[in-house]
Amino acid sequence: MSIYKSNIILNADSYKASHFLQYPPNTAQVSSYIEARGGKFKDAVFFGLQMFIKEYLTKPISSADVDEAQAIFEAHGVPFNEEGWRYIVEKYNGYLPIEIQAVPEGTVMPVKNAMVQVINTDPKCAWLTSYVETALLRAVWYPTTVATVSWNCRQVIACYMEETAESVEGLPFKLHDFGARGATTEEAAAVGGAAHLVNFMGSDTISGIMAARRYYGAEMAGFSIPAAEHSTITSWGRDNEAAAYANMLEKFGGPGKIVAVVSDSYDLWNAIDNIWGEELKDKVENSGGTLVVRPDSGDPVAIVTETIERLMKKFGYEVNSKGYRVLPSYIRVIQGDGVAQQSIEAILETMKQRKQSADNIAFGMGGELLQKINRDTMKFAMKASAAKVNGLWMDVYKDPITDQGKRSKKGRLAVIKGASGEVKTIREQDLGKRENMLVPVFKNGEILKEYSFEHVRERAAAGAIVNKQEEESAA
Structure with a gap:
């Protein structure tokens, strides 16, 4: 290490x-x-x-x-x-x-x-x-401290899942570690990344997974999925945004598979309303897997709830036994920008007020998880x-x-x-x-x-x- x-x-x-x-x-x-x-x-x-x-x-x-x-x-x-x-x-x-x-x-x-x-x-x-x-x-x-921050986030998410979702089955994957690049050193990423994995099973911090493996005997403590970044979308050019998204579905979609696509490179609302919700709608609905739409800019509370609302308008929703709306299983949202315990709670509370189930959302946490502590x-x-x-x-x-x-x-x-x-x-x-x-x-x-x-x-x-x-x- x-x-x-x-x-x-x-x-x-x-x-x-x-x-x-x-x-x-x-x-x-x-x-x-x-x-x-x-x-x-x-x-x-x-x-x-x-x-x-x-x-x-x-x-x-x-x-x-x-x-x-x-x-x-x-x-x-x-x-x-x-x-x-x-x-x-x-x-x-x-x-x-x-x-x-x-x-x-x-x-x-x-x-x-x-x-x-x-x-x-x-x-x-x-x-x-x-x-x-x-x-x-x-x-x-x-x-x-990292384990404690992560643990408290888990309590917040669990509370809203118990109130607005059918079960807490998906809880271990509701907070993903995005913190590797913001850590001060590779060793900090390893130590902090392992600490987060005490509470969750989603992580992009390979160093943390290796620390859990080397020092605690965890064969595989965390999991991830194929996901786009802005460079892999914008390198296609603005006029080919839909083709970039289609490529993600073709390369990584399929029965039982999950793929995350950042969708705010240009116009998030156009991406939802016209590309995902119209041009690629059939591909999304019939892939057999799950598309995770990632907004990555703007006010987290407003952007997340509006993203879910627009996706529901295009793809529909079901009302669960607790009276909250849930997107079809083939489409979800992940918020990875501006995520902290306070913003997680604010997002989930606003979703609750709008009758959106916590099932619709997962979070990615970076600097607030591994770096903004002392x-x-x-x-x-x-x-x-x-x-x-x-x-x-x-x-x-x-x-x-x-x-x-x-x-x-x-x-x-x-x-x-x-x-x-x-x-x-x-x-x-x-x-x-x-x-x-x-x-x-x-x-x-x-x-x-x-x-x-x-x-x-x-x-x-x-x-x-x-x-x-x-x-x-x-x-």
């Missing part, structure tokens, strides 16, 4: 290099945790740690890596813990002497709870716990909560009077489900016989627990059911 030779020693903020000199004398262990402290969503879908562990922590550092890091940090102007890193190479064959605990991937849990807990396993490496913060936090916050979207942080100094454990925490939202947790932690099913973070010493949701997943170079993509998806889906029940109870 890395685009260059990785050296975990250099996968850190510069100031981390000097921290080995800053801890109290005789500090033997430091324990830290990762949580989403709040932000945009009340629940988080934990995902992505396994990718990082497999890609970065199962590959040992070498003497050459230490040499490289020493040269870089010395030239960079900060101290370097050469002795500590060479000790890891010699004593642990280059594998990091840390233990990582985490809740099961796919778990849907309220924010402000520990998702991950890290501790050094060798008293000579107390500095190592916080050293890995930069890489580890990034490995958690990004895929978890660490503060869910206020992620990794903080030290306990340290063993002079043989005694002590609480480590921050409590700034200028921002109570940044108050951190104290002690070694455990995560439990309470009597009524609520998730809570408690001190590990108070766990008793209750089950700790924080499960050891990595220790000293060894993967202790591995999750399949199927099980990750099952947990995320189960979390949606619980969330819905809680909302219904509250109402």
Whole structure:
């Protein structure tokens, strides 16, 4: 997944290099945790740690890596813990002497709870716990945030399908990942693309499909269909727009097949009313497959609802048992421009008001899915909560009077489900016989627990059911 030779020693903020000199004398262990402290969503879908562990922590550092890091940090102007890193190479064959605990991937849990807990396993490496913060936090916050965005979109779409469609059978294909080209790097596309696939099965981000395959054993986590882009339509010339569309039907249409055709290159309304709805109408109706018309410009709410209305005028519709209009099965719409959770909800609400079923539409989401998020979207942080100094454990925490939202947790932690099913973070010493949701997943170079993509998806889906029940109870 890395685009260059990785050296975990250099996968850190510069100031981390000097921290080995800053801890109290005789500090033997430091324990830290990762949580989403709040932000945009009340629940988080934990995902992505396994990718990082497999890609970065199962590959040992070498003497050459230490040499490289020493040269870089010395030239960079900060101290370097050469002795500590060479000790890891010699004593642990280059594998990091840390233990990582985490809740099961796919778990849907309220924010402000520990998702991950890290501790050094060798008293000579107390500095190592916080050293890995930069890489580890990034490995958690990004895929978890993408999975959470996608999961919340799924809840919105599911709600409108339950209200206006005969069933939610098509839900896994209602939000397609269009985000590959907008991601900052191929690795981001891979990590974020896999995170979206936790909730849906439609994606054009091959990197995400490969990440789900390589790191979670998913033989094929996502699917796509032949689809036109503007260049493949406009290269025929404006006068041959109908021929370009006909070519799409001829090359990719047929019984059981689905083909998407972008239709706004020139005049969307002419494309619907005259080309699809008149000139090519017989081909569309008799292909045996499904044509998906894609408008790609203008106000999403107005354009989608008008597109569906015009298609219904030309191709007709049925009224389902819930009183909402549905296009014939051979024609549908996908909206891939300006799609975000808010616009999805606005489109579906307007469709509902116009008695258009959610069955008529699917969505493609790009920048809003993989790019327009950051660490503060869910206020992620990794903080030290306990340290063993002079043989005694002590609480480590921050409590700034200028921002109570940044108050951190104290002690070694455990995560439990309470009597009524609520998730809570408690001190590990108070766990008793209750089950700790924080499960050891990595220790000293060894993967202790591995999750399949199927099980990750099952947990995320189960979390949606619980969330819905809680909302219904509250109402």
